[in-house]
Amino acid sequence: MNAKWITPVVTALDKDGHVDMEGNKNIYDFLIENGMDGILLFGSIGEFFAVPIEEKKALIREAIRHIDHRVTVYVGTCHMEFETCVELSNYALEQGADGVMVISPYYFSLPESAILNFYGTLAERVHGPLLLYNFPDRTGHDLTPDMIYKLVSEHENIVGIKDTVATMGHTRAIIQKVKTEYPDFLVYSGFDEFFGHNVLSGGDGCVAGLSNFAPEVASGYAKAARQDDLKAMTEYQQKIDSLMAIYDVAPQFIPTIKKAMVVRGVNMEPVCTQPLLPATEEETEEIQKILQKAGLK
Secondary structure (H helix, E strand, O other), X not given: OOOEEEEEOOOXXXXXXXXXXXXXXXXXXXXXXXXXXXXXXXXXXXXXXXXXXXXXXXXXXXXXXXXXXXOEEEEEOOOOOHHHHHHHHHHHHHHOOOEEEEEOOOXXXXXXXXXXXXXXXXXXXXXXXXXXXXOHHHHOOOOOHHHHHHHHHHOOOEEEEXXXXXXXXXXXXXXXXXXXXXXXXXXXXXXXXXXXXXXXXXXXXXXXXXXXOOHHHHHHHHHHHHOOOHXXXXXXXXXXXXXXXXXXXXOOHHHHHHHHHHHOOOOOOOOOOOOOXXXXXXXXXXXXXXXXXXXXX
């Protein structure tokens, strides 16, 4: 089974809300030492929407240098201003990223023609591997299997997708539609609990956030899948199902995940960008209970 778990890593910030280089390096080492297959910088959990471009560039440069090919590195390079998206994408690739991941433009609900034009033009301008990012709950529109197939068939540098949908049937349809003809196309789920279903259906794993604070669980699950160890996969699935409660602790899950990392001893500040609020005392108690139940505290 081709099974990988990529961490959409949080972005460590200092107490003033700026990128904390050392804090981020601590996180990367924590993930790598606990067996993660790869790291995605500036995904949704990485607060890509609120970090200034120059701070993004500085972190991309330092992160890739620090990780030093120990694991796969993807970079989220979405920006609502198209030329900035192109610039940031090519910058990340020039620094040595293994690929860039771009969510479709959000705010407006776009017709299929606009989405195809956006990704098609982007693929022509980006000098390296490009992964799509489908998150209908945030963008207001869906990348359908037919749209993805069309993009992949016309642009050889479109190499994968993160499909963040609440229905695994959507991701399964992408696997069946696209990977049948393009078997090297990477199909990742965006929800942790779909990892097992994804790989059993012929997908490539997931890019999902619990691994920020529970990397040994995520990497253990991926290893079990690669070894076709169904018994171990069952045990890990139940651990992941238990940890999914972390997403329900507060309306915004990024502060919750950062707080869980601090509780687990990662040397970083649990600071988030505006308008995200830090975890409260009550929420922190709930986080501790979830971690304790999973044997992580």
